[in-house]
Amino acid sequence: DQQVxxxxxxxxxxxxxxSILNCDYTNSMFDYFLWYKKYPAEGPTFLISISSIKxxxxxxxFTVFLNKSAKHLSLHIxxxxxxxxxxxxxxxxIMNRDDKIIFGKGTRLHILP
Amino acid sequence: GAGVSxxxxxxxxxxGQDVALRxxxxxxxxxLFWYQQAxxxxxxxxxxxxxxxxxxxxxxxxxRFFAERxxxxxxxxxxxxxQQEDSAVYLCASSLVRNSGNTIYFxxxxxxxxx
Numbered sequence: 001d002q003q004v005x006x007x008x009x010x011x012x013x014x015x016x017x018x019s020i021l022n023c024d025y026t027n028s029m030f031d032y033f034l035w036y037k038k039y040p041a042e043g044p045t046f047l048i049s050i051s052s053i054k055x056x057x058x059x060x061x062f063t064v065f066l067n068k069s070a071k072h073l074s075l076h077i078x079x080x081x082x083x084x085x086x087x088x089x090x091x092x093x094i095m096n097r098d099d100k101i102i103f104g105k106g107t108r109l110h111i112l113p
Numbered sequence: 114g115a116g117v118s119x120x121x122x123x124x125x126x127x128x129g130q131d132v133a134l135r136x137x138x139x140x141x142x143x144x145l146f147w148y149q150q151a152x153x154x155x156x157x158x159x160x161x162x163x164x165x166x167x168x169x170x171x172x173x174x175x176x177r178f179f180a181e182r183x184x185x186x187x188x189x190x191x192x193x194x195x196q197q198e199d200s201a202v203y204l205c206a207s208s209l210v211r212n213s214g215n216t217i218y219f220x221x222x223x224x225x226x227x228x
Contacts, residue, residue, distance in 0.1 A: 004155075036219075043117070043204055043219030044156065089155050099144065099211060100169060103155035 003027045004092050006104035014112050019077040021107050023090030026071065030092040034101065035064060035075050038087045047088070048075070077109075085111045115139070117220035119205050125226045126195045134190045134223045138207030145188050146217070147180055148204040156204055162188060163211060195227045 005024045013019040021035075031052040036044035050057040050064045050073070057064050063076045077084055090104040118137040126132050138145050143164050148156035149172075158172040164185035173180070177195075182188040192199055202222040209216060 006155075041221065043206075043221045045219070046217065091155075099161050099163075100146065100158040100172070101217065102158065103148075105153070105155045 001026070002104070003030075003102050004090055004104040006090050006107050008107050009105070010108040010110065012110040012112055013080050015082060016079045019075075019080045019084065019109055019111070021075040021077075021088050021090070021109065023073050023075075023104055024071055025073075025092050027092070027094075027102075028071070029094050029097075030102075032093050032095045033064070033066060033073050034091045034093075035062075036089040036091060036103075038089060038106070044089055080109075080111050082111050082113065085109060117205055117207050117218050119203075119220040119223050121223060122221065123224045123226075125228060128196060128227055129194050130227075131191065131193045132195055132225060134192075134203050134205075134225070136188045136190070136205030136207075136220060138186065138188070138205070139209075139218060142207035142209050142218075143185070144208040144211055144217075145182060146206040146208075147188070147190050148206065149174075150202045150204055150222070152201070159190070159203075192225075195225075197227050200225055200227045 034049040035047040037047045038044045048059050048062045066073045087106045087108050089106045091101045093101045120135045145162040147159040150156045160180045161169040162182045177193045179191045204222045206217050206219040
């Protein structure tokens with residue numbers, strides 16, 4: 001069973017507009033959430049994270065929102081740039097208990113010129 | 114090098130062949146992870162080491178998969194009698210300390226194709 005779900009396999013957004021990537025999770029024990037970005041033929045790279053004690057974390061053009069009651073998080077990229085075209089993975093873990101990170105299947109983001 | 118290094122980058126194996134994939138973590142990183150990423154899927158956890166101790170191997174799909182990190186640095190993932198369903202990218206990651214949250218660094222992966 002998929003504990004971290006990214007239901008949109010792909011998303012196309014016009015350059016300069018906002019990109020919103022969504023993620024749902026089922027395990028209420030998760031208390032730390034991460035977003036990774038992956039270019040072809042490269043390993044995933046860390047983008048931004050959020051602890052379950054917060055509902056928002058912002059880093060430059062990237063903001064992650066967490067809605068614990070809905071077990072939902074989203075990544076907002078604004079404004080979207082051509083270099084943002086990549087696969088984005090939502091991930092979660094249980095800090096101080098499990099060391100592993102559980103990943104979603106990813107969403108491929110295309111930024112259109 | 115500065116990052117996590119994996120070798121070989123690409124490996125084609127005949128069904129039934131044994132393969133060994135190597136991971137050189139970032140120097141000084143005590144935690145090391147192996148993940149398997151099939152085409153169109155997200156990375157799936159295989160196993161985790163804290164120094165030389167394998168603390169979690171719950172993700173290894175079968176007893177054909179074996180991982181070791183004998184001196185707490187370089188790690189090897191071995192797959193015996195490879196099968197077509199083993200075709201995937203095998204990602205290694207390391208972090209400086211346990212429960213480091215956002216500071217887990219991934220290598221570029223070893224792409225395994227079993228024919």
